[in-house]
Amino acid sequence: MARMNPDDRREAIIEATLEVVRRRGIGGTTVRDVAAELGTSSGLIHHYYASMDELLAQAFARVAGDDLDAVVAAVRAEVTPLDQLRAVLDAYSRSEDPDGMQVWLDAWSEAARRPELQQRSRELNEQWQQLLSTLLRTGVESGQFVVTDVDAAAWRILAILDGLLLQVVAHADVITRAQADQWAREAVEREVGISAGSLTQSEGRMSPSSNA
Amino acid sequence: MARMNPDDRREAIIEATLEVVRRRGIGGTTVRDVAAELGTSSGLIHHYYASMDELLAQAFARVAGDDLDAVVAAVRAEVTPLDQLRAVLDAYSRSEDPDGMQVWLDAWSEAARRPELQQRSRELNEQWQQLLSTLLRTGVESGQFVVTDVDAAAWRILAILDGLLLQVVAHADVITRAQADQWAREAVEREVGISAGSLTQSEGRMSPSSNA
DNA sequence: ACGCCTATTGCGCATTCGTCCAATAAGGCT
DNA sequence: AGCCTTATTGGACGAATGCGCAATAGGCGT
The missing domain is CATH 1.10.10.60 (Homeodomain-like)
Structure with missing residues (x-):
């Protein structure tokens, strides 16, 4: 070479x-x-x-970090909390191929046995949590969202999204991706106290890159 | 021996x-x-x-079936839908030691690459879905629950519970189990349209007037 | 009590893994 | 050109793996 x-x-x-x-x-x-x-x-x-563990951890950090960066960029591109929240869901639902999502499942599973992987996974999870928490907080302060416990709501939204990812990856042909995505949106709408349909994808607003 | x-x-x-x-x-x-x-x-x-694969597959089928059987039995022991729903959450939250939940993560992760595991995992998921759906349906018919789309609600509850399990296993020291459990209960309460605290696990049936 | 069936043993084999290391080659610098 | 740093090679090594097999032993039918 x-x-x-x-x-x-x-x-x-x-x-x-x-x-x-x-x-x-x-x-x-x-x-x-x-x-x-x-x-x-x-x-x-x-x-x-130096070690296989380090290589795998860095590879995971790379793919997961890219996902997070994409979401952060998408959020920054919007101004109102509602649009930002929709951007998060859009990014999550169209995030790469199913094979890419399998990496997350693997990482969670292997985290218990690979210290470096667990460390990276934990850090990324906290950053997702923080992103959502601050997003919700600004929404509450501006009066658009009605949330009693911001941290709890952020965690529940993450759990819903992770659950969606899990179901789609592990039981692909039982539940369609679009259906799971729609249901997740409804759950989030209820969580932040906005009317049903507010988070429906691309409602008069198209995202710049439409292809995958 | x-x-x-x-x-x-x-x-x-x-x-x-x-x-x-x-x-x-x-x-x-x-x-x-x-x-x-x-x-x-x-x-x-x-x-x-004959092979290690066969042994692992049978072991997983065994533990997963036991978990499901335990929940079904717990549900049958209660009469009102509210008590049944609480039984499901109780069973889920106290299901064995945290190490036992690692099995589920492993199974989900390996499901994509091991057909036997995927098949079994899918069957069990459908049974959970059905259990929750019928539970919610009877609750709606008796007027105790307010749910517009029963199937969607059942799926969201499963997603929340799976997400809870995932976070607790993969990031044990970031989130306490009791906290995650409480948050999941709040999400389910909102999902089925009952007042906050109704699902708090306590032996005495308190009147649903306590706040968080 | 005897004999046969098989549950059980314990080791060996072939393979694969992560890791290490001495040797090689490539390219920039003086 | 000669040198010197280092990217790159390819195989060796020890540990661990699933699995196979010949030997052993426990117990039931007769």
Whole structure:
């Protein structure tokens, strides 16, 4: 393999790792698989990542961090809390392919056995929690939302979204994604005390990138 | 180890497997671990279960079925829909040790790659869904619950409970179990249109006038 | 009491894993 | 050109895995 800039190499390794993880799952990913996917040797992987645990944690942090960044950007692009909340749900519902969501399930499952993964997962969860909490708080302060306990509401919304993701990934053909998405929206509407349908997708307002 | 009736031995192996799975997770369970837990040899395990996959699948089917049976029994023991709903939440919140819940996460994660697990997981999910749906329907018919879409409500409740389970298992020290449990109860109360506190687990049926 | 069936043992085999390391090659610098 | 840093290789190593198998022992029918 051609010599490469260290930063680019690290990046390439992460991408190759994610490709394998999507196919085999976190628990089924080996160093040799990643090396083969990249077309290099296994030793090179360890030259850049001290342990397999660290590599998997960084790969997960990468894909999860991208998701979070996308949502943060989508929220920042809106002004009213209602539009921001809708942006969060839109981003969540159209977030990548089903294989990408499988990574989350794997991460939660493997967190108990991989310390670094658990640490990353926890950090990201807290950031989601904070994003939603501040969003709800501004909505309450401006009088658009009616929420008695902001933290509790933020947590419940996260639980609903995680539950949606779980059902769609694990039991794909029992529940359609669109249906789950709609039901999640109704739950959130009730949670923040706005009228039904307020959060329905793209109501007179189209998101800039419509393709997936 | 003393010679044992084949049926009893198979049962003992399943129980030992579950004990190990609760501690190490599905992916981290080995034949030797099960044998050690049982106090026998690894060869014995293979004498009764042809492969490790078969053993794990049967063990999961067993524990998941037990959980469901326990909830069904708890529901049957109550008469009013409100008490039944409370029974479901009680059973869910006190279902075994936190380590036992790790099994569900593992199962969901591996479902995508192991057809037997996915099939079993799907069946159980549908049974939970049906249990909740009929429970809610009778509550609506008797006028105690106010629910516009029973199926949607049942699904949302399941999503909340799964989300609760997920957070507690994956991020144990970020959120306390009691707190998550309380928040889930509040969500369910809102979902079925009953006053706050109605589902608080307490032996004495308090009048639904207490606040949070 | 004897013999047969099989539950049970304990080790070995082949494989695969993460990790490590000495050797090699590539490319920038003087 | 020569050198020197380091990206890259490819295999070795030890541990751990699922599984197979020959040997052992416990107990029931006769």
